[in-house]
Amino acid sequence: MTTKYTKDDIIEKAREIAKMIANTEEVDFFKRAEAQINENQSVREKIASLKSLQKQAVNFQHLGKEKALKLIEGKIEAIEAEIDDLPIVQEFKQSQGDVNSLLQMVANSISNNVTNQIIEATDGDLLRGETGSQVRNSTPGSCS
Template sequence: MTEPKYNKEDIMAKAQELAQKITETEEVDFFIRAEKQINENEKVQSMIEEVKAKQKELVNLQHYKKSEAMKKTQREINRLHKEIDEIPIVQEFKRSQTEVNEVLQLVSSTISNDVTSHIEKANK
């Protein structure tokens, strides 16, 4: 068996280097810009605040077991979520979030598959 070439610290340094490279991708850049636009969009922020207020109201209604009012408030929350999701910048943000997650998942599964393959070959 050969001597290990790397230790855990070496691997973590490479992981940080890879993380930095990922933050410099087109996908992450677009995600950051879309998030900034959402944060600066008064309509979106107002609707998000309304959702938060309705969620607090829902918690209070649950506490007092007001089931009809709970149903109504939940419908209002669902309507607000649907409205928010129909705003183009929100759709772009969610799409970019999915793309960033796919890149991260691809990196993770590639590393996992390659390490597993190496271990299997070494055990034959």
């Protein structure tokens, strides 16, 4: 007899997995990179300028001042490029990608394993990805 789990059981396991993920090298690197960005005066000044320009852009857009808006948008793009070119920011974005990849890998692993468990529990065909009811109801020799 297989054990039946409740949603609460699953949420508790998810919390355990979250704690494990939060204590990986990828997340440690992400936290360090974020702290370095927050401590970097140059980055903070560029971000403050960016926010100010973005507010101006919203105001110009609201007032219908297209020429001024285009000028501000150019300045915004230039500052965004300056920020993106900083090695510290590139490291941060890389670490963000690494953490997201780890989360995606965990999500895919759970999804694939649930699917496989269902196929196996119904005496299905893992290679074809079909549950037992699909296998029983397919005609012999058909390739679906």
